[in-house]
Amino acid sequence: MENEPRPHTKLGADTSNRLVDVNVLLLIPTLNEEEAIQQLVQEARESGFVNILIVDGFSEDRTRDVALSMGVQVVLQEYGKGKGCGVRTGMRLFLEGESDFLAIIDGDATNVPSDLVKMLSIAKSGRADVVLGSRIRGKREKAAMPALSVASNLIVSFLLGAKFRRLFTDIQTGYWVFTREAVRQIYPEIQSTGFEIELEMFMRIMKEKLRVLEAPVGFRTRKGKTKFSFKLRMRSLNYSFKYLFS
Numbered sequence: 001m002e003n004e005p006r007p008h009t010k011l012g013a014d015t016s017n018r019l020v021d022v023n024v025l026l027l028i029p030t031l032n033e034e035e036a037i038q039q040l041v042q043e044a045r046e047s048g049f050v051n052i053l054i055v056d057g058f059s060e061d062r063t064r065d066v067a068l069s070m071g072v073q074v075v076l077q078e079y080g081k082g083k084g085c086g087v088r089t090g091m092r093l094f095l096e097g098e099s100d101f102l103a104i105i106d107g108d109a110t111n112v113p114s115d116l117v118k119m120l121s122i123a124k125s126g127r128a129d130v131v132l133g134s135r136i137r138g139k140r141e142k143a144a145m146p147a148l149s150v151a152s153n154l155i156v157s158f159l160l161g162a163k164f165r166r167l168f169t170d171i172q173t174g175y176w177v178f179t180r181e182a183v184r185q186i187y188p189e190i191q192s193t194g195f196e197i198e199l200e201m202f203m204r205i206m207k208e209k210l211r212v213l214e215a216p217v218g219f220r221t222r223k224g225k226t227k228f229s230f231k232l233r234m235r236s237l238n239y240s241f242k243y244l245f246s
């Protein structure tokens with residue numbers, strides 16, 4: 001890693017002496033998050049993030065307008081429909097830019113940007129190539145995640161982790177931090193379009209033998225409506241089985 005700050009965009013001041021600096025790109029995938037996005041961007045800035053990229057899945061509400069009015073970089077996703085397309089578009093743009101670390105969080109204000117800072121400190125220390133934010137290990141608001149979701153996340157994480165003789169508690173998380181090299185290694189193989197991208201990223205990371213650590217993160221009650229419909233849940237479950245028996 002070079003010491004010189006290498007801006008991804010011209011937005012934001014040079015705060016390269018801090019943990020979160022211009023060498024970190026914060027990616028937020030959004031679909032109809034007008035109720036949450038302003039608070040989330042504000043919080044991200046308060047935590048030091050200056051390079052913020054919103055990859056939007058063709059929201060029909062004011063998500064893009066709100067983000068643009070706050071001076072955030074906003075692009076429309078490529079590859080098709082679904083969160084996976086948003087994340088993949090963000091990864092592609094990250095690799096086109098020059099940032100050293102990619103941080104990802106959900107755009108519904110459930111995820112706490114300051115918790116990414118702890119995750120970044122682990123990646124920056126060189127102890128991990130990828131850091132996953134575990135909502136199971138961290139503090140959750142009572143109503144934020146129903147018991148059934150906690151249980152199903154734990155089971156899927158436990159079983160997929162066991163394939164690689166590791167203990168994970170929350171693979172289907174929205175919080176991710178990657179080194180540039182980790183993104184460079186996994187991005188070309190990833191094909192997911194929907195929510196199953198989290199499972200695919202995990203599998204790819206483990207297969208590439210990247211060093212992964214989990215860090216506890218907070219989880220709050222969502223603003224606005226979930227996009228994870230029953231149909232999409234079944235789709236993700238199907239992928240869990242696919243990866244489990246692959």
Ligand SMILES: Nc1nc2c(ncn2[C@@H]2O[C@H](COP(=O)(O)OP(=O)(O)O)[C@@H](O)[C@H]2O)c(=O)[nH]1
Nearest residue numbers: 029030031056057082083086106107226227228
């Ligand atoms: N770019 C993009 N983001 C999406 C899409 N679908 C969902 N998201 C975002 O992905 C994140 C997680 O979705 P969410 O509805 O909160 O799912 P849940 O957390 O499982 O209930 C949120 O920030 C959504 O706005 C999509 O099709 N494209």
Ligand SMILES: [Mg+2]
Nearest residue numbers: 106108110222
């Ligand atoms: Mg959510």
